[in-house]
Amino acid sequence: MERHVDQELKELNKDILKMGALTEEAIYKSVEALKNRDKEMAESVIDNDANIDKLELEVDEKCIDLIARYQPMAKDLRLIATGMKINAELERIADIAVDIAQRTLELVDKPLLKPLIDIPKLTTVAQNMVKMSIDAFVTGDIALAKKVLLSDPEADELRNVIQKELIEDYMLKDGLTAPRAVQLLLIARFLERICDHATNIAEDVIYMVQAEVVRHHPEKLRDSE
């Protein structure tokens, strides 16, 4: 028989999926705005962030209420605590999409340096990592969470390549490119930070699942209980 708390935990999954969908949309739109020099789209990312902030607070509040009302035991408690952490990570990712949109607004009126180097590629990596990390939470899929961790070095590498190219091929050769090159360099770093947040989510999922496994072997927990 399904417990009432199970129904509420399903609702929590739905909330996290909704936070994830809004966050993924913000990333997508912020980089589309950059690609298409679309000022309105960049502004829409900035304007929409208040809705994501609001949803984050609601989900956080729901989690606290859930713990207070059901006084859940270890496994459910860990799930809710992980949900709260992921909720916060997603809100931070959405904030970074706003950072990208703001850098984009600095660039829309200026000629492009060149077709954005590897920024679209890094964006795809970031989007996939965020999507996989949320799916890993919702399904408790530890293999998928580990796949996210394995993607992170690629993101670091792409960011380094972009940074090196912007410094060596642009700023060093022609100082006048610096204001635009700095904006692109920051956008590459923002995208890589999104990947770091996805990595945090994946680590939280692994910890949630593995601590649960440990909890099935109480002899391993002697020190902490």
Add this chain to the structure above:
Amino acid sequence: MERHVDQELKELNKDILKMGALTEEAIYKSVEALKNRDKEMAESVIDNDANIDKLELEVDEKCIDLIARYQPMAKDLRLIATGMKINAELERIADIAVDIAQRTLELVDKPLLKPLIDIPKLTTVAQNMVKMSIDAFVTGDIALAKKVLLSDPEADELRNVIQKELIEDYMLKDGLTAPRAVQLLLIARFLERICDHATNIAEDVIYMVQAEVVRHHPEKLRDSE
């Protein structure tokens, strides 16, 4: 009479103060290393981060155990949940100190651009904000938390001034300064992100205290209960 849970909540405060002290030390040393071109000190910040990560996990685990064992009601639960969030923020701040130390290692062998512009000033702002935000949590001092929020625009402004100076007075005038100027620009942004994390902590403290006030007025909570 003091409840047993009160004793454990005091321990949680001590843990947060310890995380705070280690984090403040990491910020201090990372910037001292930059000022004094001290490679060993930069490396010590990077090496010590594993200890902070370990403490963060321990505190997190303690919080979950505390909730599971005492099944605390609203006020204590909110305190513990806020402690978990602040613990995570402090770990992120320590990670940023590592970022600063890594950028410093890129700079130690190269001639300084000039005596670090306003970076020492921004560092002082960041250190004060972190310190005040932790004190606000431990004492539940909402006025102190609000003081942290009021400091954030100063941090943004200092970062913008540093960034503008590095681009306009260095990179634009002499492209050869770009590799060093970019590192300093990133360090300024890292320091400003530390201020953002302190702001997050202060906001969490305000929310913790104010939500409690709201909870004393159940008519305001009709929609969420």
